[in-house]
Amino acid sequence: MLSLRQANTLSVAVARTQFNAITMYNTRSFSSKSLQPKRDPNPGSESSGGVRVFVRKRRVKETVEANPLHEQKLSSLPDIEEFAYKKVDGSAGSSESPVHWQEVLEGIRKMRSFEDAPVDTMGCEKAGSVLPPKERRFAVLVSSLLSSQTKDHVNHGAIQRLLQNGLLTADAIVKADEETIKGLIYPVGFYTRKASNLKKVAEICLTKYDGDIPSSLEELLSLPGIGPKMAHLVMNVGWNNVQGICVDTHVHRICNRLGWVSRPGTKQRTSTPEETRVALQMWLPKDEWVPINPLLVGFGQTICTPLRPRCGECSVSEFCPSAFKETSSPSSKSKKSRTSKKLSQGN
DNA sequence: GTCCCGCGGA
């Protein structure tokens, strides 16, 4: 279906700092700045490692403190009917968009803007911008492979070590020993599997794409270790070609909480990120497809957290049908046992 | 549904 369509590129903000973008998209990324509470009395004056710990401790404390606010706001919530979908005129026919979505996005942007820029470059930005396009794209692909389920600083470290060892090209990785790669990328999550995937991907890139990376969604998806989330990310960042929204669990969770997506023809929540992506693309204007991920990821890390969302600190809770409704554990219940089912996504 | 992983948070 879709093949090389660079001509199609929307006006995405030029992807100049590719590694940063990877960082921002990374679901597990815990950028130190983004954790910083907006009412922190002395922001600003920090730039490195120690801050991370400090901010984290703070955050734990605040999570607890946030609770009293909940009850206070409960009474002023609008009726759920207000969140009904409405038809949007103009655009591609069948799309419906939730009321107030623009206000919600704007509100989230404002909440995010209280924080410092989520840069956490660790030198990767420099490295990335220096590389010629082909190598840069390959680096983007590798970074995507490694970064899933991995904290950004860990990922940065791994990428840095690969780079320093000259192992950030398809050719070099093909020649390298898998054990070596494994050692260099440790301790990223699932490093054994990723080292193996990395070898396979490099082999494919070298033989089928002359050391470059595939330039279509389908071909990217065929690579081991590259699923929908990362494929869209690589298309966006690597090729500057937006084929779809990069949906991770934060985007998935928040869109469902907001009532922005539902299973086709129903009012039920979507059950997978893929389903969310399709539903979201039905109505969200294309120029929001790229920015929505970093926006919601940051929001999801600081306020709209999976567990005990801080609705009392959320400026758009008035538009959220789920606000103040998930007080205890949201998805899985109290984990009866490992063996019995997880009662998946019960909320 | 389950496994892969180290690590942050409870």
Added chain:
DNA sequence: TCCGCAGGAC
């Protein structure tokens, strides 16, 4: 100290 996170493969 230990549970659970989270994208992808199977």
